[in-house]
Amino acid sequence: MIRTASAILRKDLTIEVRTKESVPAMTLFTVTVYVLFHFGLDRDSLDGELASGVLWVTLLLAAVIGVTRLFATEREQGGIDSLLLAPVDRTALFVAKATALFLYLLLLEIVAVPVFGLLLLGPDLFAAFPELAAILLLADIGLAAVGALVSALAAETRARELIVPLLLLPLVVPLLIGAASATEPLLREGGTSEDLGRYLALLGGYDLVFVLIALAVFDYLLDD
Amino acid sequence: MTLRLEPGQTLAVIGANGAGKTTLLRVLAGLLRPHAGLARVLGAELPGETWRVRARIGYLGHDPLLYRELSGRENLIYQSRLYGLAPERVEEALGAVGLERRASEPVRDLSKGMVQRLAAARATLHQPDLLLLDEPRANLDPAAAERLEPLIGRASGRARVLVTHDVEGALAEADQVLGLRGGQQAFALPASEIDGPRARELYA
Numbered sequence: 001m002i003r004t005a006s007a008i009l010r011k012d013l014t015i016e017v018r019t020k021e022s023v024p025a026m027t028l029f030t031v032t033v034y035v036l037f038h039f040g041l042d043r044d045s046l047d048g049e050l051a052s053g054v055l056w057v058t059l060l061l062a063a064v065i066g067v068t069r070l071f072a073t074e075r076e077q078g079g080i081d082s083l084l085l086a087p088v089d090r091t092a093l094f095v096a097k098a099t100a101l102f103l104y105l106l107l108l109e110i111v112a113v114p115v116f117g118l119l120l121l122g123p124d125l126f127a128a129f130p131e132l133a134a135i136l137l138l139a140d141i142g143l144a145a146v147g148a149l150v151s152a153l154a155a156e157t158r159a160r161e162l163i164v165p166l167l168l169l170p171l172v173v174p175l176l177i178g179a180a181s182a183t184e185p186l187l188r189e190g191g192t193s194e195d196l197g198r199y200l201a202l203l204g205g206y207d208l209v210f211v212l213i214a215l216a217v218f219d220y221l222l223d224d
Numbered sequence: 225m226t227l228r229l230e231p232g233q234t235l236a237v238i239g240a241n242g243a244g245k246t247t248l249l250r251v252l253a254g255l256l257r258p259h260a261g262l263a264r265v266l267g268a269e270l271p272g273e274t275w276r277v278r279a280r281i282g283y284l285g286h287d288p289l290l291y292r293e294l295s296g297r298e299n300l301i302y303q304s305r306l307y308g309l310a311p312e313r314v315e316e317a318l319g320a321v322g323l324e325r326r327a328s329e330p331v332r333d334l335s336k337g338m339v340q341r342l343a344a345a346r347a348t349l350h351q352p353d354l355l356l357l358d359e360p361r362a363n364l365d366p367a368a369a370e371r372l373e374p375l376i377g378r379a380s381g382r383a384r385v386l387v388t389h390d391v392e393g394a395l396a397e398a399d400q401v402l403g404l405r406g407g408q409q410a411f412a413l414p415a416s417e418i419d420g421p422r423a424r425e426l427y428a
Contacts, residue, residue, distance in 0.1 A: 007305035011291065011298075018293045078289040084255055085289075086306040087279040 001095070004088040008096035013103070015073055022069045023107050026062040030112040033058045038119045045122030052184040055116050056176055059109070060143070060169070066104045067147040068164045070097055071155035080155070084222060094148055094218040098211075101151075102144035109136055121187065128186040131196055135186075138203035139179040145210040146171050152221045171210075178202040227402060227412055231353070234384040236394035236415070239404035240427050245387040246285070248404070249356050252385060253283045266354055279307060282352035284360050284376065288343035292332040296323055296342045299331060300349060307350040317345040322371055336363040341372065348375045355380070358387045391423045 016022055037054055046054060074080045083093055113136070117125030125132075150168045154160040182199030185192060229235050237245045250256040252265055254274030263270040268277040283289075290299045300314040318327045321341040331339060340363045347355065360376050361369045373379045378397050388394045394401065394415075401418050403410035403426050410426055411418070 003308070004306060007302060011294065011302050014298070015291060015293045073291065073293075077291050078287040079291065081255055081283075081285075081287065082289040082303070083306070085253060085278060085281065085283050086303075087275065087308075088306050 001089045001092045004092035005095040005099070008083075008093060009099050012073070012096060012100045016100070016104075021072070022066050023104050025069075026065045026104065026108045027111050029065055030058055030062040030108060031115050033061070034112070034116050034119045041120075043120075046120045046187075047122045048188050049180075049184050051121055051187040052180045054120060055113070055183065055187075056139075056180045058116075059105075059112065059139075060172055060176060062108060062112070063101075063105060063143050063147060063172075064165045064168060066101055066108075067151045067168055068154075068161055070101055070148065070151035075155050080222065090219050090222050091215055093222070094152070094214055097151065098144040098148040098214070101147045102140050105140040105143060109140070123187060123189045127190075128183075131186050132183060134200060135179055135182045135203065138200060138207060139175055142175045142203060142207040142210055143172060145207065145214050146175075149210070149214045149218065149221075152218065175203065175206050178206065227400070229383055229385065229400065231383050232381055233399040234378060234386055234397055235400045235402060236398035237385060237387045237402045237404060238389070238391055238394055238423060238426060239410070242406075243404040243426070244407040245404055246358055247407075249283075249285065249358050249385060249387055253281060253356050254278065255283075277354075279350060280353045282347040282350070282355045282382075284343055284347040284355070285358045286362075288331075288339050289346060290331045290339065290342060293330055295328045295330055296334070296338075296345075297327040299342065300345060303346050303349050309350060313349060317349050320348075320375055321345045322368075337365060337368055340364055341368055344372050344376050348380075353382060355382050355384045357384060359389070360386070361388075361390075392420055395420065395423065 034054075037058075071080075074083075083090065113132075114125065147168065150164055150171070153167065154163040157163050178199050182196055182203070185194075227235065237248060239245050247256060251258050251263060251270065254271060257271045266277040266280050268274065290296075291302070294302065297314060297318065300317055301311065304311065304314050315324070318324050321344055323338060323341055323345070326334060326338060331342065334342065340360075344360065355376055357376060360372070364372065376384075378384075386394065386398065395418065398415045400412065401415050401423065402412045403423065405426055
């Protein structure tokens with residue numbers, strides 16, 4: 001399974017490097033939204049709840065772009081048939097797609113979070129590390145698991161651009177609550193989070209539940 | 225319909241557009257679940273046991289199942305990893321379809337004929353026992369079609385289910401002929417017992 005997943009992942013990353021369809025679009029969208037907030041709110045020193053909300057809602061909306069594109073190549077170029085014909089565990093496809101999305105989100109955040117700090121955040125962004133990195137990492141795992149599942153579900157539908165956000169966004173509400181609540185105290189001047197451990201556990205639990213659900217049902221999603 | 229195909233034999237499937245030829249092929253490949261009836265491929269009952277015979281089936285359909293942004297070689301290397309094949313098998317397959325010199329170019333830059341040759345290399349990379357072929361000579365010039373004979377033709381020695389509109393060609397190379405009309409069997413006969421005019425009635 002690992003061999004197959006790594007073959008699919010390597011193929012996906014090669015295609016992404018050549019086509020530049022997902023990560024640049026996600027990054028451009030996020031940076032644009034932060035610029036819009038910068039001018040729209042007419043403030044360049046957000047903190048606390050508002051800063052956390054703007055950071056996370058924008059990242060989640062950017063993730064929708066990645067999720068919509070995640071199975072595009074397979075759908076358009078017969079990749080799903082090719083995998084169904086091969087003697088491989090179909091779960092490998094989920095593992096590869098979720099890993100690809102996880103890496104896309106990491107790349108997005110490497111650019112988007114410093115831009116957020118620069119354009120919108122009042123307190124020093126680097127003071128929020130390494131706690132913020134842990135929150136981002138756990139949120140990305142959950143987003144990648146749910147995103148790969150939703151993307152596979154929507155892949156064969158005609159209105160996938162509509163179905164992906166309609167399915168994905170409600171499913172990630174618990175993740176948004178956990179990530180935004182955990183981040184909020186870190187984005188205050190001199191702020192620390194006493195409840196950080198509790199929120200990290202919530203995010204970890206969310207990740208575990210959705211990874212297990214995805215592993216259990218993914219096989220059936222690919223059946224005709 | 226009731227059919228039985230022996231090893232090394234060819235079954236030609238003919239019928240007008242929409243008769244169900246491609247659907248039949250996709251059911252046999254395990255890509256579609258049959259709504260009724262029993263299909264047994266290489267001893268495995270479909271769809272429950274498809275996993276047992278996937279490595280023994282080669283499928284060449286309308287879609288080449290190749291990634292346009294990857295080169296021909298990269299596509300075959302990817303397939304070889306899915307099937308757990310040795311890397312040398314990729315160069316052998318490229319040589320067999322005469323694409324060694326264009327193997328590093330992205331598939332999107334190749335002509336339709338070259339893409340079809342590459343798709344044939346993909347379908348036979350794992351040296352399957354059964355070939356499911358849907359218009360396999362589409363877009364091929366006569367020289368390319370001849371070149372692919374040892375891979376996907378009768379000379380391959382493999383059992384083949386061949387979907388085609390070339391009635392005369394099908395009668396010449398098949399052992400059995402299945403005629404489909406509106407998703408139903410119109411006839412299933414040994415090729416020696418059917419002639420061109422009767423076969424063409426399916427298209428009337």
